[in-house]
Every structure is written in C-alpha cells, then in structure tokens.
Amino acid sequence: MSSVFSSEQPPWLSHLNHVLSLEDLTVDEGLTHLQKVERYVSSPIPLQRLVHLRLFASTAKEHGLDVTRTVLLPLIGLLTMDDKVVVRQELPTQIILISQHFVAASSSIASGELSSASPQDNDEGYSLFLESLLPCIARLLHDQREEVRQAASEALVEAAQLVRPADIGRHVLALVLRLAHDDENDSLRMTAAWLLNELSPRLGPELSHQFLLPECVSLAEDPDPRVRRHMAWNLLHIFTILRGPKRLLGAFVGLCEDDNYRVRKACTETISDLCAVLPQDLRASVMLKAFTQLLHDSSNSVRTAAKVHLGMFVATLERAQVTAELAQSFASLSEELDLRQHCAFQFPAVCFTLGEGRWGELRDCFSSLAGSGQQEVRRTLSCSLHVVAKVLGAELTESELLPVFESFIHDADPSVSVGVTNHLAEFLAVVTPSWRESYLPLAEEQLVKATKMDWRARQTLAVQLQGLAGLVTADLCHELLVPLSNTLLADSVAHVRQAAVQTVPAFFSVLSANPGLLWRYADSLQAFARASAFQKRQTFVHIFFAVLTSAEESFESLPDGGAASLLLLFTGLASDPVPGVRITLSKCVYQLPSSVLQAYPSIQEARAFLDGDDAVLKSCPPPPPSIAQTSNS
Secondary structure (H helix, E strand, C coil): CCCCCCCCHHHHHHHCCCCCCCCHCCCCCCCHHHHHHHHHHHCCHHHHHHHHCHHHHHHHHHHHHHHHHHHHHHHHHHCCCCCCCCHHHHHHHHHHHHHHHHHHHHHHHHCCCCCCHHHHHHHHHHHCCCCCCCHHHHHHHHCCHHHHHHHHHHHHHHHHHCCHHHHHHHHCCCCHHHHHCCCHHHHHHHHHHHHHHHHHHHHHHHHHHHHHHHHHHHHHHHCCCHHHHHHHHHHHHHHHHHCCCCHHHHHHHHHHHCCCCCHHHHHHHHHHHHHCCCCCHHHHHHHHHHHHEEECCHHHHHHHHHCCCCHHCCCCCHHHCHHHHHHHHHHHHHCCCHHHHHHHHHHHHHHHHHHHHHHCHHHHHHHHHCCCCCHHHEEEEEHHHHHHHHHHHHHHHHHHHHHHHHHHHHHCCCHHHHHHHHHHHHHCCCCCCHHHHHHHHHHHHHHHHHHCCCCCHHHHHHHHHHHHHHHCCCHHHHHHHHHHHHHHHHCHHHHHHHHHHCCCHHHHHCCCCHHHHHHHHHHHHHHHHHHCCHHHHHHHHHHHHHHHHHHCCCCCCCCCHHHHHHHHHHHHHHHHHHHHHHHHHHHHHHCCHHHHHHHHHHHHHEEEEEECCCCHHCCCCCCCCHHHHHHHH
C-alpha cells in the first residue's frame, strides 16, 4: 500500500525492534485525517489504533470511493484480525457508517439528484458495499469473542436495510444459514438464532417462511441447550411476520417442555410477547396451556420466572379467557415478598383485562399491595391508581379506592404521595363532583408539603392544575385553584413558573362563566406586570403570550376594558428598564402568528420599537423577512 504522505515513517514501521516510549503516544496534529489513519492505525498501541479507527467513516466521506478502496479497505481487512477485542468490536460500526454513506450516494446518483456524477458511478458505491465491506462484517461474525460477534450481528442487521431485494438472499441470508449449519461451533449457532429473528422483518413473509422457519425449528431442537435457549429468546419478530404457523408454534411449545430448566425459564420470559402477536384462539388454547404448565413446573426457578411474567401474560388474553385459577394465581403474588413489586407493576393491566365485573377476584390483592410495608410497592401502585379508577368507575372507586388514595397522598414517603399527585386530575375526574370538591384542598396541602428544594413536586402540581380546572365550577376554581396557580407563577424555579403559565388559558375558560370572577382573576395577573421584581414582569410576558396563542379567547370578554388593560401592560413592557424583560418580550412577540399581530396593531408597534433596541438586537436579532413570514403564517 502506497503512502499518501511523504513525511518520515513512524518508528514502529521503520525499526523492527523498536521499544515503545512516551513519544509514541504523541500524534502529529499537522497531518490530515487520512494521513493520521494510515500512520496510526498500525500503531502497536491499542488506544492509538482505536482512536484512529473511529476516523474511518469521516475520512471515507471526505475522500470518496477511490481512497476508501485503495487505502481504507486494506486497513479494514487487517483490523478484522487485530489482537485487541475493543478494536475488532468498533470495526463493524465504522463499516456500516461507510456503507450507509456510499449506498446513499449511489441512490442519489441513480435518482438524478447528483447530476454531475458520471453514469458509470451509479452502482460503484453499492458494489463497494456489497463486494468489499459486507464480507468484512461476515468475517467478524465468526470471531471467537461474543462481543465482537454481537457488534457484527447488529451491523449485519443494519446492512440488510441497504441490500437490494434481489441481493438479500445471496449476500445476507446465506451468511446466516452458514452460521446456523455450523455443527462444530455452538456459539455461531446462537448468533444465528439472534440473526434469524432480527432479519425476518427485512426478509419478509415469503423468504422467512421458506428459509427461516425450517432453521428456527431445527435450532429449537439443537442438541446444545444453550442454542435452544437462544432460540426461545429470539422468536418474536418471526412470530409477528408469520403470525405463528403451527410448525413454529409447535417448536415453541416443545421448548416450554424442554428437559433443561434454563430453556423452559427462557420461555417464561418471552411467552407474553409472543402471545400478544398471535390470534386470540391460539392464545386461549395453545399458549394458555403452555403457560399454565410453566406455572406448575417442577423447577422452582421456572415457576418463579413464570410468576414474574404472569400479569403480562394475563394482559394478552380476553376477559373470558382468564380462568379463575389464573386470576387467583396472580392475586396470590401479593403475599410473596419477592414478587409484590412485580404484582403491583402489573396490577393495572390485569385489572383492565378482568374489568369492573371481576373486581372481587382482585380486591384482596389490591388491599394487600396498598398496605404493604415495602415503600417501592406502594409507590408503584400509587402511580397507577388513576388507571384502576378508570376501570372500576365512580361507584367502586369511591367505595374501594378513595381510602387508599387518601392514605397514599398522606404517605410518609414523598415518592408515594407524588405518585398520586402526578395523576391527581385524572383520578378525581372519575369520582362524583361532591367527592371531587372535598378532595380539592389536597392540592394546596401538597404545595405546603413541598419543600423549597423539591421543585419537581411543585412543577407536578402546576401541571395538574390545568386538568383540575376543567373539573370544577368557576366559584371553586377561583376560590381554591387560582391562589395556588398565582403562588406557583411566583415560584423561585423557572420550570415551575413555566408549568404554571400553561394553566392560565384554562382558568380563563372556566372563569368566563362568571365575568366578575374573570375580571378579578385578570386583575391578579396584572399585579405581575406591575411588580418591582423583574422576574414577575417576565412571567407576565409569558402569561399573556400563553393567552394570546391559546384557542380560548374569553379574555376579550373581560368587563370594564380588562382585555385592553392586559394588552397595554404587555406592550408597555417594551420600554421596561430591565433588558431581560424586553428580550423576553421580543422573543415572544416574534413567535406570535400573523393573525394575532393583525388583530392587535399595538403589538406590531411594540415589535417595531423593540427592533430598535440595542440590547434586544444583541441578544435576539429579528429573523430575516422570509423566515419571519414563514413563522408568522
């Protein structure tokens, strides 16, 4: 290979018995990327080789096909045999990046996007990928180290997206079949199991049925239990593509009954996902029987694994398909210390599947989880209490869930109460208005509980206020929610204030039913524009911007010129003495749609005034006319 530069050769190339020194770690920064790659990729220092290997893709893009073919390809070939795993593991990533670049370039040439290219270049990049780069990935698929094979396998899956349909069989499928047929190397057959599954979406139903199905069945009967276990783990995409043909379904059932408990355990980890892509009749017959056997397996390890995934399996069935025995098996998980959190996490899905009518089968389980001494169990259940409420409806929620709701929101562990607060509006939307109104003061209680450092709890509450506003009357909104919102609008943390700003349009909508309350609310907002603290004036800018850009226009119906007063305060901030306020106003004004600008000429005047403000221009210069027109349209 000829050198692309004429500088002195590095000592490890010019002296056979060269002893490494600190000088060898030095990189000549005067060299181009290509020169660095050619010089240092052969360094005896692994880190040097790895660092400069990572320049391959950018070098290929910069210098094109000829340099890639003459300089980089020979180096790639050498690096596939590098003695360091980390180097070989990085190589597939670079090969794919180079391949994607040249295949995309070939496609652009073929479609006429690059008209300056010569006709003979149409397939040159694709040919380089198919005939030179893909074989390097194939070589790494046979590497002795698993991490290298995995990196090469992932690269092959990406490479398959670049291969044209006419070439997929010979250049991709054939590689995998050779791995699957290697009777001397169990590791390669395990690699094949993963690739068969990952490549099936690209191969499609026809090739998958013709070639992948027989290979999967064969690997499911492999003499090595490790191969069979990998096959049990890698069937989802094939099941999805082929919709669970009887032959493949039979192979999976055989794995569920395998002599090796590790294979059966692997089946418990995948059966729920496989079941979800099958027709309902196969779920209720074949898969339900197989899972029931796993639940009663002779191995404790298998039984425990089946219990861990029990809720997810139940969720794939229809209500009538879930037997009383299966429901009881799930409910009993709440009594097993190591499985309670799994039970709590899956409880909403099981409850949704069984429905309101079968709540009696889950009542004791729910009570056990809600009263658990394990904080993580209560936290998990608190985060999904609103989902259970939606399933049960108002009557059962009020009788069965409200005591738990109240217990959780007063829980000694903050993470439990936050789990409820995160979905406060959704939960209260289920109960009747009388109960809902009695629990609204809890929102204020949560704000009082939130410490100065716990700003995320205050942000969560601010988000919930918007949903709560739509659940109450104008009187309650003004009495209970508006004071909370105004407190949060003045919060010391910007994220909290931003969340609170989004509640303002919702409050305008609710309060429009009572013009007097609406005017009082607008008056409280004007206090932000007149505040001595510049942060509050900035907040007012965001408040009015949110009102202007919302679909709700009830602020225009404010009595006694309230809308005009708000607008005057908004535009008047264009002459605020603090540059930060004027800059905030400018950013908001530039984001307003043209319909708003046309409706309010005074905003256009404020915008023109800000365009001459030096402080504003330095921080956020006005966009070019074409961009401004596009953003305002």
